[in-house]
Amino acid sequence: MVEELAEDDPKFAESMRKGGNVSMLFLIANMIAAVTFPLETLLLWWLPRKIAHHTWVLFFHMNLINNYLKEGMKIQDFGQTEYQDTSSFNANTCYASHVS
Numbered sequence: 696m697v698e699e700l701a702e703d704d705p706k707f708a709e710s711m712r713k714g715g716n717v718s719m720l721f722l723i724a725n726m727i728a729a730v731t732f733p734l735e736t737l738l739l740w741w742l743p744r745k746i747a748h749h750t751w752v753l754f755f756h757m758n759l760i761n762n763y764l765k766e767g768m769k770i771q772d773f774g775q776t777e778y779q780d781t782s783s784f785n786a787n788t789c790y791a792s793h794v795s
Contacts, residue, residue, distance in 0.1 A: 701708035729736040
């Protein structure tokens with residue numbers, strides 16, 4: 696898709712080329728800094744990124760659970776969930792149902 700846009704619009708292709716060069720420059724600068732300052736890289740880049748990632752995952756997971764609870768849906772154990780056969784897919788019947 697990007698190739699088609701680049702063929703149709705030379706201005707777009709030029710800006711993509713410039714953006715690629717800048718992106719590569721930042722990547723090389725990050726690699727040089729990581730080799731030169733490994734502890735600082737760990738504490739200032741890698742660790743905060745991992746903490747932020749897991750915080751967002753936890754936030755959105757809890758947000759999803761809270762939305763289910765607000766709508767009156769029961770949260771079930773995975774062992775109590777049965778998935779219907781999707782070999783003949785029908786959007787109206789493809790859902791998980793509680794097994795009694």
